[in-house]
Amino acid sequence: MNALAVPTPEGGLAKYLRDIRRFPVLEAEEEYMLAKRWREHEDLAAAHRLVTSHLRLVAKMAAGYRHYGLPMADLIAEGNLGLMRAVKKFEPERGFRLATYAMWWIKAALHEYVLSSWSMVRIGSNAVHRKLFFNLRRLKAHLRIVDSGEMTEDQVRKIATELDVDAKEVVEMNRRLQARDSSLNAPVTLDGSAEVMDFLPDDSDNQETVLAQRQEAARGHRLISQAMEKLDARERDIIERRRLRDDPVTLEEIGQDYGISRERVRQIEVRAMQKLEAAVKQAARAA
Numbered sequence: 001m002n003a004l005a006v007p008t009p010e011g012g013l014a015k016y017l018r019d020i021r022r023f024p025v026l027e028a029e030e031e032y033m034l035a036k037r038w039r040e041h042e043d044l045a046a047a048h049r050l051v052t053s054h055l056r057l058v059a060k061m062a063a064g065y066r067h068y069g070l071p072m073a074d075l076i077a078e079g080n081l082g083l084m085r086a087v088k089k090f091e092p093e094r095g096f097r098l099a100t101y102a103m104w105w106i107k108a109a110l111h112e113y114v115l116s117s118w119s120m121v122r123i124g125s126n127a128v129h130r131k132l133f134f135n136l137r138r139l140k141a142h143l144r145i146v147d148s149g150e151m152t153e154d155q156v157r158k159i160a161t162e163l164d165v166d167a168k169e170v171v172e173m174n175r176r177l178q179a180r181d182s183s184l185n186a187p188v189t190l191d192g193s194a195e196v197m198d199f200l201p202d203d204s205d206n207q208e209t210v211l212a213q214r215q216e217a218a219r220g221h222r223l224i225s226q227a228m229e230k231l232d233a234r235e236r237d238i239i240e241r242r243r244l245r246d247d248p249v250t251l252e253e254i255g256q257d258y259g260i261s262r263e264r265v266r267q268i269e270v271r272a273m274q275k276l277e278a279a280v281k282q283a284a285r286a287a
Contacts, residue, residue, distance in 0.1 A: 079110050139159050
């Protein structure tokens with residue numbers, strides 16, 4: 001799949017954007033047939049058409065990450081890799097369009113590239129840190145907060161409420177994004193006998209605690225994965241997009257994809273969550 005001969009932005013961004021406009025957008029029926037040909041017969045020509053018809057989607061999404069100071073050509077290239085992964089895993093029988101499915105994979109690829117290009121010492125890697133990293137700048141701009149110095153308690157509270165995170169996490173991420181990287185090997189004594197890292201406290205949990213947490217997390221993940229199998233394809237898709245993403249899709253957007261009302265989507269989500277909870281409880285009792 002990665003060997004597909006598709007245009008790349010390496011020859012110049014302006015030329016690339018012109019080139020990808022010549023690939024037509026696929027109608028739903030044609031897209032379905034091409035996806036079937038790829039899944040059932042590994043038809044590379046079909047996969048090529050699926051990929052090239054969505055290159056404009058990647059370019060549009062990549063443009064939203066330009067403010068991180070990374071080369072646009074690199075962002076597009078990484079987004080294209082996400083698109084290829086989406087085409088490889090796309091199941092047309094589920095009833096929704098490739099663009100809807102591919103957006104998640106493209107966004108994941110862009111997030112991974114942006115995070116790997118920044119200092120992970122500053123950014124962190126858990127879900128809360130990622131949410132703050134990708135949304136803090138936007139919310140500060142919306143609240144017209146000058147991107148320098150500390151924020152007021154009221155500003156921190158507004159952002160924490162908007163993102164459903166602790167105020168302390170907002171303050172820490174704001175400081176990390178404004179701080180410059182410094183080496184842990186920088187000397188702190190005149191003779192160089194001591195470095196910054198020698199004075200860093202070890203706040204990590206002991207090994208027994210870490211092991212217990214990992215085992216509990218693995219057990220919870222296993223129970224949820226098993227419970228998800230009890231849902232039908234539409235219920236699974238709605239739960240994944242509404243409950244398992246850092247940036248959930250709205251009821252209205254999902255309703256448009258399935259051709260149903262937002263209230264109907266809400267009802268399906270509630271019913272699916274009830275089925276999930278019941279299945280997890282049953283599996284936990286049997287374990």
